[in-house]
Amino acid sequence: MKKTALIMAGGRGERFWPKSRKTMPKQFLSLTDDGKTMIQLTVERISSLVDMEDIFISTNKDYKKLVLEQLPEIPEENILCEPVGRNTAPCIGLGAVHVAKKHDDALMMVLPSDHLIKYTKMFVNTLSDGCSIAEKGPNLVTIGITPDYPETGYGYIKFNPEISDGHAFGVDRFVEKPTLEIAKEYLETEEYLWNSGMFVWKVSTILSNIQKFMPETYQGLMKIQEAIGTENQKAVLESTFSNFKSESIDYGIMEKAENIYILPGTFGWDDVGSWLAVERIRKTNESGNVVEGNIITVDCKNNIIQGSKKLIATVGIEGLIIVDTEDATLVCDKDSAGDIKKVLENLKICNRDEYI
């Protein structure tokens, strides 16, 4: 069966401020040593599995230009611009009807555009396994990540070791971000995986689930599908999509549907959720500093320093994140990386949009 992919690239990536901006969010930045942007790596990673003309990118109209620039190999009509953000369920529905219009039925992988994966070959194998299970029946396959530690920032998925199909297991339930105590319990039971937000299914399967659990959205999606390729395409999309209820695919479908399978992924996944991730994905020097740019460090330990042309000299500092851009510099304690959003809140309140 034809393999297609929907790459979701509408996010803002505020936690990577000041490099990530409203006009240049995380998925369009390069955070790795190879200089490729997150979304370029995402496409490259699946290029052995999916033809370029079957990769769809969902984003918003502000980022269409960036997508075209960074991914010239993707056909322009495959760039799906959401008129407004309505969370993942409508986004995936929009992708599904485009795939359906093109191929009737097909396999559809759903992938975030701003995660990193270290072992591409293993990742591709996992997706292939996912395709096999999805093709076999009305199955919804989710990719779970074997947890290393009790992370409280991710959702978890409880699988049922009694139900299995190859490497996949049946899913008992999806759970929201847990407390540390509960996350520790999850790890001990060895029956919970991290929810990576990556899925594989047939277009017919996801659409019939949307029809069942989100019937109003389904009606709208059918109108949108009908208008694809006509002169009304844009007008119908704008009027219909805006009326969709904002809903995550987890809450809208996955927590309610049947025939859900999970494939444990062990391919060096990282959601690159904050500047702290840079330490995991880039080389640290002998002092534990991760530096990029024109940097001099004197007696400094365990810092993340991201500069560019401008000289940054650091003396006697430890455990800091320093990010320098053309018009803004961040100096943040690693323990406070989660509070970078407070800077953005402050900027919004003060109407200093040029920095957001």
Place this chain on the structure above:
Amino acid sequence: MKKTALIMAGGRGERFWPKSRKTMPKQFLSLTDDGKTMIQLTVERISSLVDMEDIFISTNKDYKKLVLEQLPEIPEENILCEPVGRNTAPCIGLGAVHVAKKHDDALMMVLPSDHLIKYTKMFVNTLSDGCSIAEKGPNLVTIGITPDYPETGYGYIKFNPEISDGHAFGVDRFVEKPTLEIAKEYLETEEYLWNSGMFVWKVSTILSNIQKFMPETYQGLMKIQEAIGTENQKAVLESTFSNFKSESIDYGIMEKAENIYILPGTFGWDDVGSWLAVERIRKTNESGNVVEGNIITVDCKNNIIQGSKKLIATVGIEGLIIVDTEDATLVCDKDSAGDIKKVLENLKICNRDEYI
């Protein structure tokens, strides 16, 4: 007797990098809220005591333009450019022969260009007292600062409470920068003052002391004096001054001479020896931060942040010095402020002169 002043402005101020540069050292920067530069404040401070045409500025030729720009009220011929730096004794000698050429004998105050003084009126009173004592005989008057704490970065002067003249005391000896233990002892004895590097004497007195203790330098100075106002002035200065032995006035004269008096100064003196001084001389906000420029702080305490137009956002940091300039940014732990010179050493080794 005519009052004159020599303001020494040849220093590099490396400890204020990156604002202070070889091409723009500390004395030409504004570090106070009023926007005036250190050297402008130095001149302004003595303007009630000394006529502008009797203020001499010793500097090096690279800074002549800066002096002219910042102090247009000082006659150009009063800007004395040392061909090379030879420490304070030759510098003061050069000032002395210029004063001698102009006025035969006169009172001469010697002042650094990069200190701050909070209480100008009290400072002027101290200098006036100094002039009285200097005029009275062949006395060398030094201004001492009543110490607040056992600073190990200054020289100390032991005075003799038995010998006094008005507010002045006789001097027993000059001592180099002490260890913390010794500095604590000095404070306990209550017979030591900080050496501020400010002096008052008659030109005839300092020149006869130079003749006695630094005879070779004296010979050279006489040649220089003779050439002042002639077409050979520059050539004689260049050939003679370069041959002077590098020597501080403390070591060359003050530690050996007689008739030394010290006047205790209590006028809010600060030598502004490092970025840490900014905390003393500028207003801190309620979180203990001293900020200047386009700054957003989130949960930050006791930092010194000196920016300009570019946005600097800080999150969760404490006890740091952040200084942003056009081409270089410093992030330094307060406890490591003394190591900023290591950055400059590194830059020198790498021939990155543009940053020095």
